[in-house]
Amino acid sequence: MRTSIISASLVAVLLTACSSQPPAPEQKPAAVEDRQPAGASTAPVTSDVIDPYSLAALKDPKSPLSKRSIFFDFDSYIIKDEFKTLLEQHGKFLAANSKIKMLIQGNADERGSREYNLALGQKRSEAVKKALLLNGAKEDQVEAVSLGEEKPRCSDQTEDCWGQNRRGDILYSGEF
């Protein structure tokens, strides 16, 4: 799956979409429900209306599926309310696309032991995985792993910065 050209280009789009994403004040998922009123039958369905759980939705920067990071409080592995809708969307996407696989990378801030932080990151990725399974994803679609403190998004030694590093990142087939 790594060598797929299609998924490689998909990655490029998605990585650009999520790498610049700010962490803490998460925006509400952008609405993609842009269907015409039921009564209006004159115009045919236009091609820019994307099924929210289609593969095309993964490429759509307006889709909530373009949001790939879930942030955690200090010493916490609880999915905050603000991320529950997002994980519901990703879970439903996996349920609708059973051949698509996902890698969840848990991360921790830099304080303390590298190996213990790896285990803390794992707790976060397992929490994300659990939420996805509750929303219809299958066990064999989802792999929860940890990068510990090794892949900080921010390297200053401030609480704000550590907050950006306490996160779970979602990667779809072709992105890992």
Added chain:
Amino acid sequence: MKSLSRLLFISLLSVSISASAQLSIEITGAGANRIPIAVVNFDGEKVLSQAITSVVRADLDRSGLFRQIDSGSMTLAENAPINFSDWRGRGADAVVTGSMLAQANGRYESRFRLQDVTKQSLLDVEAYGHTSAPTQMRATAHRMADAIYEKLTGERGIFSTRIAYVVKSTGRYELQIADADGANPQTPLASREPLISPTWSPDGNKLAYVSFEAKKPVIYVHDLAANRRHVAANFKGSNSAPAWSPDGKRLAIVLTKDGNSQLYLVNADGSGVVRLASSSGIDTEPQFSPDGQSIYFTSDRGGSPQIYAIPVTGGEAKRVTFEGSYNVTARPSPDGKSLAYISQNGSRYQLTLMDLATRQTQILTDSSKDESPSFAPNGRMILYATEVGGRGVLAAVSTDGRTKYKLSVPAADAREPAWSPFSK
């Protein structure tokens, strides 16, 4: 394309790459009762770019157990007569003399003689063959320093051992191996993705480590002489924290294939994985006791990360640390009598040593970001990672906390040190 360039980059580098920045040493403390010793310049060693005796002196200095008596530019062959009362007058308890003699085929023989000034007696005389290549010259000097150290302290010296560590520069991670004094660095592996937790096999021929090149942590075992490696654990989820059994046949590892981080045992070739312990929380950082009978590890089963011990056959885990709310990365001393680990004290993470019989603890450092302790094979010093001025450095401290030195790499972070076993 992305995966192709990654494959090309993660190459097992040939060991000839030694141009990489060498660790430099700064000694910042020494023992209380140091043996005064004069290491006199050897007859004939001036043909070398770096004198054998300067390496011997640096080795002895780093141990913190010796005080150099300056002999200036004097040169004395090992068979030259010694004026004991003169050396006693200079304050020396021991004196080392020697010579380096050219032989056929560009080879040399270096000899030294160690004498007790007080008793006016011969302690040791040894001879070593070598070439004038810097690595061979240094290896000879380290063997001499080991012999001198052992005769005068009764303990085996660690000057011929090596250290493994990870150097991180921008976008690049190198697994490096150097002599114990930081010289002669080699890079068996370089990667764009993180490398952590290198650890030496008991025979010193292999390193186990964790690499993130597959976008997740995977455990490898790397044969250093052959410069080949194999995957020791790549299960679904994360694979980390390898620790060798004393017989070198098995690894204690951490897997998440069944949920949270848990302890398993696996054969070094990657076969025969069995679960060692079960908990509802985190179990990680396993480490065999020197007798191979129990395994120390970090667990948050009691609500905060603490060190526990469990029989290698499984069974009930016993808590080892009780003070404070964060005690991690246990490393038993080679004699099994004490335990080094990292404890959090306020906002500081510090190297701590526990006497396992009395449970008394001592904080060994005054730094605040200590990690990854590793005992020298003679148990005298502990190498660890810490931070100085925002940069990762390696530091060593004696188990009494008195002798200290730092090893740093210019313009890069040094981290994840592992001290090799004794060389054969």
